[in-house]
Amino acid sequence: MNMMCYQCEQTAKGTGCTAMGVCGKNPEVAALQDLLIYALKDIARYAHRARVLGAIDNDVDVFVIKGLFVTVTNVNFDAERIQQYIKQAVNIKARAVSLYESAAKEAGKHLEALEEPDNWWNDVNDLQMLIGKSQALSIQERIDELGEDLTGLQELIVYGLKGAAAYADHAEILGKTEAELYGKFHAMLNYLTEKPTDANELLGKALETGEINLKAMELLDAANTETYGHPEPTEVRVTPVKGKCIVVSGHDLKDLEELLKQTEGKGVNVYTHGEMLSCNAYPALKKYKHLVGNYGGAWQDQAKEFDAFPGAILMTTNCIQKPRDSYKDRIFTNGLVGWEGVAHITDGDFIPVIEAALAVEGFTEDVPEKKITIGFARNTVMGAAETVIEMVKTGKIKHFFLIGGCDGAKPGRNYYTEFAQQVPDNCLILTLACGKYRFNKLDFGDINGLPRLLDIGQCNDAYSAIQIAVALAGAFDCGVNDLPLSMILSWYEQKAVAILLTLLHLGVTNIKLGPSLPAFVTPAALNVLVEKFKIAPVTTPDKDLIEILG
Ligand code: SF4
Numbered sequence: 417m418n419m420m421c422y423q424c425e426q427t428a429k430g431t432g433c434t435a436m437g438v439c440g441k442n443p444e445v446a447a448l449q450d451l452l453i454y455a456l457k458d459i460a461r462y463a464h465r466a467r468v469l470g471a472i473d474n475d476v477d478v479f480v481i482k483g484l485f486v487t488v489t490n491v492n493f494d495a496e497r498i499q500q501y502i503k504q505a506v507n508i509k510a511r512a513v514s515l516y517e518s519a520a521k522e523a524g525k526h527l528e529a530l531e532e533p534d535n536w537w538n539d540v541n542d543l544q545m546l547i548g549k550s551q552a553l554s555i556q557e558r559i560d561e562l563g564e565d566l567t568g569l570q571e572l573i574v575y576g577l578k579g580a581a582a583y584a585d586h587a588e589i590l591g592k593t594e595a596e597l598y599g600k601f602h603a604m605l606n607y608l609t610e611k612p613t614d615a616n617e618l619l620g621k622a623l624e625t626g627e628i629n630l631k632a633m634e635l636l637d638a639a640n641t642e643t644y645g646h647p648e649p650t651e652v653r654v655t656p657v658k659g660k661c662i663v664v665s666g667h668d669l670k671d672l673e674e675l676l677k678q679t680e681g682k683g684v685n686v687y688t689h690g691e692m693l694s695c696n697a698y699p700a701l702k703k704y705k706h707l708v709g710n711y712g713g714a715w716q717d718q719a720k721e722f723d724a725f726p727g728a729i730l731m732t733t734n735c736i737q738k739p740r741d742s743y744k745d746r747i748f749t750n751g752l753v754g755w756e757g758v759a760h761i762t763d764g765d766f767i768p769v770i771e772a773a774l775a776v777e778g779f780t781e782d783v784p785e786k787k788i789t790i791g792f793a794r795n796t797v798m799g800a801a802e803t804v805i806e807m808v809k810t811g812k813i814k815h816f817f818l819i820g821g822c823d824g825a826k827p828g829r830n831y832y833t834e835f836a837q838q839v840p841d842n843c844l845i846l847t848l849a850c851g852k853y854r855f856n857k858l859d860f861g862d863i864n865g866l867p868r869l870l871d872i873g874q875c876n877d878a879y880s881a882i883q884i885a886v887a888l889a890g891a892f893d894c895g896v897n898d899l900p901l902s903m904i905l906s907w908y909e910q911k912a913v914a915i916l917l918t919l920l921h922l923g924v925t926n927i928k929l930g931p932s933l934p935a936f937v938t939p940a941a942l943n944v945l946v947e948k949f950k951i952a953p954v955t956t957p958d959k960d961l962i963e964i965l966g
């Protein structure tokens with residue numbers, strides 16, 4: 417059985433995973449994910465039309481968001497769980513259809529008879545039938561029909577929506593919803609059901625997707641900061657302490673909070689991992705004394721690190737990798753995450769995780785203390801704005817580099833470590849997302865007491881970075897592109913795609929992107945991006961630094 421997936425940076429041969437995903441996604445799961453995306457577009461046709469007539473259904477809205485997120489790279493590899501989502505999609509479609517029908521009736525409007533090109537909702541109880549059916553809906557089929565340019569641009573929009581959906585989902589979990597934002601997802605998915613003819617129009621829609629993502633990140637920023645306070649500069653221990661332990665990976669702050677509550681007084685230490693590092697800086701999370709620090713680095717090192725971790729592991733979102741047998745019985749998934757054979761937490765009950773932690777030895781001794789400083793999100797950095805501006809004016813700070821984005825396994829990613837190391841002493845480095853593990857334990861010193869490396873937070877905190885850049889531009893009375901600021905980005909999965917589209921939507925130019933360019937962006941699309949936004953692939957740290965600083 418074949419598959420075709422090219423949504424992430426580690427795609428096979430830089431062109432597409434066609435036999436088996438490099439990430440571990442098998443052709444069956446790939447087929448089911450394709451079918452789910454197809455179903456979401458179908459649902460959106462009705463939800464969008466209903467909304468235009470003023471009718472909305474929160475269940476439909478939230479389902480579309482979760483359905484998109486569940487197909488993001490390294491989230492869910494469990495065929496049966498994806499089948500469950502497709503089953504739910506059948507009910508959700510019925511709701512969306514009836515929502516549209518009643519709205520049209522009420523408004524006295526003619527009901528559009530939408531063509532039903534594929535009966536995806538049949539045979540949902542038969543896994544093999546479903547898998548067989550979705551073969552006809554694969555990306556390869558579309559490439560054969562529409563060509564690589566148009567399909568690639570359509571996929572650019574889908575991947576941007578997937579990334580934005582991840583952020584909208586986190587916000588929703590914290591009780592922040594925005595009907596208007598959900599409507600934009602539906603409108604865009606509905607647009608994708610129309611046959612494309614114009615690459616420029618698709619590119620325009622891709623930039624609109626960047627705007628959708630900006631809204632989603634804004635909503636999540638509000639959800640996080642209103643629930644847990646603004647991140648504050650915090651020293652985080654990155655070496656283990658003696659005792660039983662649980663490590664929490666992913667991006668979900670609410671899951672960590674729940675786990676911290678449920679482990680209080682149980683004699684279990686909790687560590688963050690990967691993108692959860694920034695949780696240590698939120699006042700309402702760092703107050704828990706048994707949140708003792710961060711364990712390990714970025715996602716691609718997890719097999720080795722979890723193998724050595726003498727406790728339980730909780731995966732709250734991406735990026736999960738195939739668990740080794742050595743820890744398969746002490747790793748748990750939550751929320752949308754899934755791996756066949758791995759225990760899944762339901763209803764926020766973390767007792768199985770706690771029991772698994774108590775059943776193993778834990779760390780038998782303290783490892784000598786080492787700390788790093790994090791917590792430089794927008795509130796903190798803007799609080800120091802006057803000092804920063806003064807230092808720029810007096811020449812103490814010459815340039816800002818935002819070195820951020822995803823990490824991954826490719827050797828070319830050493831570029832980011834070397835780049836950070838070669839940044840001159842009179843420049844500040846802002847960073848975010850898991851790519852920072854390439855350099856966040858190195859000592860960069862400070863400029864007049866201000867650390868040279870400022871960790872803004874998770875990938876979604878790109879929102880914070882944008883606010884910082886806009887504030888600086890305001891202070892210097894110039895545009896963001898006129899600031900002494902360069903963005904050196906690394907991408908891996910679809911949230912990074914969404915963030916890149918947001919930056920392009922905001923008109924940010926001269927972004928350097930690596931370690932390799934997306935397979936779905938064809939040379940024709942790339943030419944437009946280069947022409948319009950002067951986006952460029954990373955080359956070598958020396959060359960890129962000379963080009964930027966002169
Ligand atoms: Fe391949 Fe990435 Fe798709 Fe996994 S998500 S199948 S690695 S392109």
Ligand code: SF3
Nearest residue numbers: 735822849850875908
């Ligand atoms: Fe990392 Fe998966 Fe993208 Fe949130 S944890 S940035 S890769």
